[in-house]
Amino acid sequence: MASSSTVVPSDLEEEKAAAAAAVMDGGYGGVAGEEVERYLRADQIDFKSLDFEIEERMADRFRKLNSGGGGGGEHEHEHDDGPKAAWEIDLSKLEIGHVVEHGDHGTLFRGKYYGHDVAVKLLDWGEDGYSSEAQIAHFRTSLKEVVAVWHEFNHPNITKFIGASMGTTNLNIPENIPDHSSKKGARTALPERACCVVVEYLTGGTLKQHLIKQYRKNKKLSYREVVRLALGLARGLSFLHSKKIVHRDVKTENLLLDHQLNLKIADFGVARVVEAQDPKDLTGTTGTLAYMAPEVVAGKPYNRKCDVYSFGICLWETYCCDMPYRPYADLSFVDFSSAVIHQNLRPEIPDYCPSAMASIIQRCWDANPDVRPEMEEVVCLLEALDTSKGGSMVPEGKTKQPGGGCFCFFRPRAA
Incomplete structure (x- = not known):
């Protein structure tokens, strides 16, 4: 909620009052036209729901103010080419x-x-x-x-x-x-x-930053936590794909965490909408090389399955808490691209990785886009994993991959 020092348009105060009245009246449970005289005890108020309702109404009001749909004069400085769209801000x-x-x-x-x-x-x-x-x-x-x-x-x-x-x-x-x-x-x-x-604004930073902190502590995430984070990403991508959106730049730097470390997909700067009634493949190299599917690296037509490939790389990275392709950091752009396309180069899955997890990773980064599962199926596969044991995924006596070095993302040198 806005703090007491926040300047809010006067009509938003009416929204706050209306929201409070709606929550105190029991929300959606009233009967139209029925007049009921009642008293409300303070200990019966759900303040959490009240806060949420007020926030939602204020956010809705902000959108209306910035869409030309209300607010009386908030948008006298419209574009020369006509009124602002519903999503445009002041x-x-x-x-x-x-x-x-x-x-x-x-x-x-x-x-x-x-x-x-x-x-x-x-x-x-x-x-x-x-x-x-x-x-x-x-x-x-x-x-x-x-x-x-x-x-x-x-x-x-x-x-x-x-x-x-x-x-x-x-x-x-x-x-x-x-x-x-x-x-x-x-x-x-x-x-x-x-x-x-x-x-x-999310206070937890990026997933990449979170993994860096773990790496510097010489720790890995628990198996349960890896699956939880992976499910957040899988559900988000499944939702986007259901709306015909291909993100095209899925990587741990573009995955944000809130204060409870819940994952949210961000940065739609190069995303594309593909209409359902006339789906068209995408072309052109877009994204970050280490996460790019072979068909994207090769400049061939591609579709939403490029996001599934990127998910596989992110899942490996979250499980291993390490940099993808770190042993190949000295390869040139051309040599690395060729290895991914023609030699099926992928990060090495540790031998102690549970077979069910390894299977999901391998299926997601398969060279053939048609073999890769839909994100909806990935969600089901992750939900079926047994995380009851919890704990670290590195067996006793095992350590992180040899080589040391800082946790940084592979950016190949130009050829």
């Missing part, structure tokens, strides 16, 4: 705090929107200097298609979408903004033709 209400991370296609900030903590991803596909005008236009169009669907999602394993903007007018990035990223010194200036995506 950038003048967005406060940028500090840099969280610099990525391949933009910068992640922490900020506030109407006083609520949010994560702000500023996407700039032209920053690498390789994207053509046509490619940038294509990326922007694809992002519009994705957010038009994403803003309606309500799934526990998908980051909650607040809004987006296809431009950066009224976006204020303070000079000398604090940089808390691992790539300090990267540019933070406002890029041209950038897009802005705003989602809920």
Whole structure:
């Protein structure tokens, strides 16, 4: 909920009062037209439900304010080409705090929107200097298609979408903004033709960061915890695929954790919507090399099964708590790509890995996309695993893979 110091539009106060009344009246249990005189004891109020109801009503009101559907005058500065879409936000209400991370296609900030903590991803596909005008236009169009669907999602394993903007007018990035990223010194200036995506802020960091902490402690996650995290990712991907969305960049850096370490899929910057009535394969190399399916690396047409492959790599990484392909870090881009495509190169599954877990991993990263299971089936396979024993997955006397070194993701050198 917004704190007492948060400035909230006056009509939102009415929403808060209405929400409180709805919860105190028993929610959906009343009978239409029935007048009932009753007294309410304070110890009978479900304050947790009340908080949730108020938050939901306020969030709904924020969306209405930013869609032109209400709020009287909140959107007098509409785009020249017409009213704002339901998912577009008012950038003048967005406060940028500090840099969280610099990525391949933009910068992640922490900020506030109407006083609520949010994560702000500023996407700039032209920053690498390789994207053509046509490619940038294509990326922007694809992002519009994705957010038009994403803003309606309500799934526990998908980051909650607040809004987006296809431009950066009224976006204020303070000079000398604090940089808390691992790539300090990267540019933070406002890029041209950038897009802005705003989602809920999660305090648990990324799955990659979580695994790094475990690695530095010389520990692995318990088998039960690995399966729990994997189920979060599998359920999220299954949901996305059911909505005809291919993420295309599934990796542990794009998987966020909340304060209870529940996993949520994030970063839909290169995701694509594939219409059910006219499904079309995707082409072009998109994603991070170590997680890319062979057909993607080869530049061949691909579909949602590329996400299943990436899931297999993430599952191996979460189980082993180690870097994928670490022994091959010195390979060139060309040699590594060739090995993945032609020699079926994959991370080595430890011999002490339970056979059921190993089977899921191997099926997911099969070279043939048609052999890979649907994510819905992966969910069932994971749910069937026996995690009753718990504990560490490294048998007594066993250690992590030899070689040592820091936990960092394989980024092959250019050929």
